[in-house]
Amino acid sequence: MKFILGKKIEMTQVYSADGFIVPVTLVQAGPCVVTQIKTKETDGNLAVQVGFMVTKKLTKSEAGHLKDLPKLHHLHDFIVTEIGSFKRGDTIEAGVFQPGDMVQVSGVSKGKGFQGVVKRHHFHGHPTSHGHKDQTRMPGSIGAGGVQHVLKGRRMAGRMGNERVTVKNLEVIEVREGGVLALKGAVPGARHALIEIVSN
Secondary structure, eight states: OOEEEEEEEEEEEEEOTTSOEEEEEEEEEOOEEEEEEEOHHHHSSOEEEEEEEEOSOOOHHHHHHTTTSOOEEEEEEEEOSOOTTOOTTOEEOGGGSOTTOEEEEEEEOOOOEEEOHHHHHOOOOOOSSTTOOSOTTOOOOOSOSSSOSOOTTOOOOEEEOOSEEEEEEEEEEEEETTTEEEEESOOSSOTTOEEEEEEO
């Protein structure tokens, strides 16, 4: 199992070997440092904790946890089935991935604010004529009259985005110098957002 933390850079396009344009997202992947090896006996699960991006300031508890290691800003646990050769202080770089690898990417999607049902849930909307005045984008009925309450799961207006999203089966197109991965397609989040990359 291969994994790494990264930072979204931007989207661009590259040419494939057969001349087709491929949309890709550039990700600054790593370098990451293994900060802790978690076991079922002591921590309840088998995981490898890695850190990403050096920062200037740490709290005392963070500084104690990262003793003898760089001051890392982001820490994340990757659940694994076996620890393998990982040990505290190891460095994980983008070179662990090869072109053609299939990965899944997790991140926090862009926040859209409070949105209506047409944008949030793709409602078709009402007719714009024949007596429908100012009701084009309204949700319509939200339930029967006799029930006396709105049933759970009803799709309504509300805050949209800013949620954890996982996109699966993205192909690694290129592994560039400086630890930059080119992933086919789009990944969640805004530019400079933290993302997690795990092999399928």
